Every structure is written in structure tokens, then in C-alpha cells.
Amino acid sequence: MKVLIVHAHPEPHSFTAAMRDAAVEVLQAEGHAVRVSDLYAKGFDPVAKAADFPSRQNPDYLVYALEQRHAWDSGTLPDDIRNELDLVLWADLLILSFPMYWFSVPAMLKGWIDRVLLSGPTYGGKRFYDRGGLVGKKGLLAFTLGARPHMFGERAIHGPLDDMLRPLLRGTLYYVGMEVLAPFAAYHVPYLNDAARGSILDAYRAYLRQLEALQPLRFPRLEDFDDRLYPRD
Amino acid sequence: MKVLIVHAHPEPHSFTAAMRDAAVEVLQAEGHAVRVSDLYAKGFDPVAKAADFPSRQNPDYLVYALEQRHAWDSGTLPDDIRNELDLVLWADLLILSFPMYWFSVPAMLKGWIDRVLLSGPTYGGKRFYDRGGLVGKKGLLAFTLGARPHMFGERAIHGPLDDMLRPLLRGTLYYVGMEVLAPFAAYHVPYLNDAARGSILDAYRAYLRQLEALQPLRFPRLEDFDDRLYPRD
Numbered sequence: 001m002k003v004l005i006v007h008a009h010p011e012p013h014s015f016t017a018a019m020r021d022a023a024v025e026v027l028q029a030e031g032h033a034v035r036v037s038d039l040y041a042k043g044f045d046p047v048a049k050a051a052d053f054p055s056r057q058n059p060d061y062l063v064y065a066l067e068q069r070h071a072w073d074s075g076t077l078p079d080d081i082r083n084e085l086d087l088v089l090w091a092d093l094l095i096l097s098f099p100m101y102w103f104s105v106p107a108m109l110k111g112w113i114d115r116v117l118l119s120g121p122t123y124g125g126k127r128f129y130d131r132g133g134l135v136g137k138k139g140l141l142a143f144t145l146g147a148r149p150h151m152f153g154e155r156a157i158h159g160p161l162d163d164m165l166r167p168l169l170r171g172t173l174y175y176v177g178m179e180v181l182a183p184f185a186a187y188h189v190p191y192l193n194d195a196a197r198g199s200i201l202d203a204y205r206a207y208l209r210q211l212e213a214l215q216p217l218r219f220p221r222l223e224d225f226d227d228r229l230y231p232r233d
Numbered sequence: 234m235k236v237l238i239v240h241a242h243p244e245p246h247s248f249t250a251a252m253r254d255a256a257v258e259v260l261q262a263e264g265h266a267v268r269v270s271d272l273y274a275k276g277f278d279p280v281a282k283a284a285d286f287p288s289r290q291n292p293d294y295l296v297y298a299l300e301q302r303h304a305w306d307s308g309t310l311p312d313d314i315r316n317e318l319d320l321v322l323w324a325d326l327l328i329l330s331f332p333m334y335w336f337s338v339p340a341m342l343k344g345w346i347d348r349v350l351l352s353g354p355t356y357g358g359k360r361f362y363d364r365g366g367l368v369g370k371k372g373l374l375a376f377t378l379g380a381r382p383h384m385f386g387e388r389a390i391h392g393p394l395d396d397m398l399r400p401l402l403r404g405t406l407y408y409v410g411m412e413v414l415a416p417f418a419a420y421h422v423p424y425l426n427d428a429a430r431g432s433i434l435d436a437y438r439a440y441l442r443q444l445e446a447l448q449p450l451r452f453p454r455l456e457d458f459d460d461r462l463y464p465r466d
Contacts, residue, residue, distance in 0.1 A: 105343075
């Protein structure tokens with residue numbers, strides 16, 4: 001497989017970075033090609049804005065998704081977006097590597113999603129979910145958080161983890177057509193000693209070694225909805 | 234009431250901006266004090282980063298939330314964060330005004346959440362949910378999206394809207410202790426004519442006029458969990 005790790009953490013020596021490095025090592029040892037896009041290191045600009053489109057379809061009124069499609073069709077994407085998109089199109093597996101902020105990705109990574117997962121090549125009109133532009137690829141969230149495992153679950157204080165992650169798992173990775181793997185969460189990280197952190201890295205390595213055997217999460221399929229996207233039955 | 238509208242849209246003349254302006258007008262007419270923070274207009278920086286803390290507790294290793302707490306305690310927050318936080322602390326009602334990107338807020342607004350809702354004054358340790366730092370305030374999401382109403386709901390293609398919004402409604406606004414009002418969603422906006430847009434503005438005005446009578450959304454309360462945050466029964 002070709003694997004892209006998009007990494008966003010403001011501390012270069014974070015445990016999240018150690019997870020990223022462990023992933024590179026394990027995946028390469030398994031024979032996969034791996035590339036890393038470190039958004040903080042490259043000073044990625046996460047702000048979706050008019051200046052993203054030097055050649056506008058409508059210079060007077062910005063509809064971001066429409067200008068994305070136009071820039072894609074006309075080959076006028078700026079280099080920073082184009083480079084990231086090329087990596088996404090290259091990859092068979094996308095790993096988003098981040099610390100959980102507010103039960104979601106940091107703004108740095110949200111902006112990568114906003115700007116790089118272009119209307120056009122990755123989705124558009126009725127090309128989403130299992131008909132999305134990136135069908136055939138896989139997606140994985142790998143993140144650190146402060147909470148403990150018992151704080152997530154059916155009767156837990158924050159409810160099921162996947163419910164909190166829904167806009168990312170279903171609304172982003174699956175939206176563009178990816179098979180979404182069960183997320184890898186590293187709990188309670190700021191409070192752990194080195195031994196406990198080592199155990200998490202071991203668990204992550206083991207998880208990555210059997211990636212290709214994993215069944216993806218299950219989500220609705222478009223065949224169960226009609227042309228206007230009403231449920232069929 | 235004192236109302237803060239935090240607005241983030243890359244198009245200054247967007248319909249989302251028209252909703253913002255309608256809110257200012259209606260709320261002022263109802264006798265409320267209203268302030269607007271327009272993040273794109275002020276060039277707000279959404280990136281959580283080491284440079285947010287000129288005087289670090291730990292200069293060698295950045296744990297963002299810990300440095301937030303330290304900067305708050307030591308009065309060393311940079312002006313851009315401090316100014317936004319002062320507005321939040323001033324307000325009785327916070328309205329987040331944005332176009333939905335990827336079933337969430339644009340990175341610009343996510344970064345406002347990451348950087349401004351500080352560990353310390355807004356939450357910390359077991360000070361969250363109904364014991365959060367901003368108990369007594371109200372929060373509201375008011376946003377535009379391309380999808381149609383029938384695409385959200387129990388059997389709909391995207392499932393219930395509030396489920397997609399969970400990290401924002403429960404994981405952010407309720408997390409810091411706010412009473413969370415039912416979100417106001419303006420559907421299908423890029424495809425509507427002026428008359429249809431006018432109807433949405435009317436509906437939004439009517440919604441805002443009866444804000445104070447609304448019951449907040451229901452979420453778990455900490456009294457139902459023990460000291461280690463396990464469910465009590």
C-alpha cells in the first residue's frame with residue numbers, strides 16, 4: 001500500500017509525533033510506501049479564503065466549493081493545495097495523526113480538510129459516501145487525548161467515542177468514499193509515564209501490522225436512497 | 234442579555250453574513266446588547282501554537298492546555314486571545330455564525346474554539362458539562378449549509394443533524410457549561426433564490442425573538458457520575 005500520514009501537532013516532540021514515527025517505521029517494514037505531511041512543520045495555512053483561487057469563476061462572490069471545482073477543472077489550484085491533494089490521490093491509505101482538541105481535529109488539520117478535500121476530485125453532487133471520489137482508499141484516525149477509556153461508551157460520561165467522531169469518520173473520511181477503519185485512540189496521554197506510553201506505541205504497531213485484514217466501519221449506502229436521497233422503503 | 238456573535242465566513246457578502254446582520258438588528262430591537270467578532274475581517278489566526286504563550290511554564294515541551302492555564306493564571310495571554318476571551322466572559326449568549334464545512338465549523342472558527350475557550354476559565358479537571366466554567370451562559374449554532382432538510386433525520390442519508398453536530402453542541406458549548414439552544418440551520422442556501430432566502434431570514438428573526446423562552450438541549454449531568462466519572466448506577 002501507499003500510505004499518507006497527515007500530521008498536525010504544535011509540539012514537534014509530542015507523543016503524537018512518536019506515534020507518527022512508529023507508524024512510518026512499522027508500515028515501511030511491512031513493505032508499504034509511506035509519506036508524511038507534517039502541517040505545523042511546513043507552516044500549512046488552514047484558512048479557506050478567496051486568495052486560494054487566483055483565477056476565480058465568480059470574482060464578485062465566493063462560494064468556496066464552487067471555486068474549488070473551477071480551480072480543479074481549470075488547473076489553477078495554488079501549489080500548497082495541489083501538493084497536498086496529489087498526496088491524497090497517490091495514497092491507498094490516509095492516516096490523520098493529531099491530538100484531539102474539542103472532540104475533533106485541531107484547526108490546523110480541519111483547514112487541511114477544508115482546503116484539500118476538494119469539491120470535484122473527492123466529492124460532488126451525488127458523488128459521496130460509497131460513491132465518493134476517493135472510493136477504493138482507506139482512512140484512519142490516529143489520535144491522542146487526555147480522557148480515560150471509561151469516559152467513552154454507551155453509558156459513559158461522553159457517550160460512545162465514535163459518536164463524538166461522527167463528523168470525521170462518517171462526515172469526512174466516508175463522505176469522500178473511503179473505507180473507514182476503527183480509530184486508534186491513545187488515552188490519557190499527558191498523564192502517562194514512559195512505560196505506559198511504550199505500551200501504547202506497541203499496541204499501535206500491532207494495530208498497524210494487521211490493518212489490511214480489518215473490516216471497515218459500516219455506514220449507509222446510497223443504493224438504499226432514491227435519486228432525491230429519500231430512503232427507498 | 235449581552236450577546237456575542239462570533240462570525241466566520243470567507244465571503245463578506247454571504248447569506249451567513251446577512252443572517253448575522255439580521256441577528257444584530259433583531260436582538261438590539263429586543264433590547265439586548267450585541268457585539269460581533271468577525272474572524273475573517275479581523276484576520277484572526279486560528280492556529281494553536283507555541284507562540285501563543287510568550288511566557289511558558291515549560292519552554293521545552295508544549296502541552297497546549299497546560300500552557301493555557303498558566304497564561305491565564307499569570308496574565309500573559311496574547312492580546313488576540315485575551316480580547317476574544319473577554320468578549321466570551323462578557324456575553325450571556327454566544328452565537329456561532331458560520332457556513333457548515335464538513336459537518337462542522339470552518340477551520341477559522343475551530344481555531345477560535347481551540348485558542349479562546351481556555352483551559353482555566355472555561356473548563357478544567359472536573360469543571361465541565363453542567364459544572365463547566367461558563368455555567369449560566371447560553372450557546373447557539375446558527376449556520377448555512379448546502380444540504381436539504383430531508384437529508385437529516387432518523388432514517389435520512391446523513392442521520393440526525395444533532396448527531397453530526399455532537400462535538401460542537403455537547404463537546405464544546407455544553408462542555409464549558411453553556412445551556413445549548415437548538416441549532417438554527419439554513420438549508421440549501423447556495424441554491425436558493427432571494428425570496429427563499431428572505432423566508433429563512435424571517436424564520437431566523439422569529440427564532441431569535443423567542444430565544445429566552447426556549448428550553449435547552451438535554452445532556453448528561455455530572456451528578457449521575459461518581460468522582461472518577463463512572464456512571465453511578
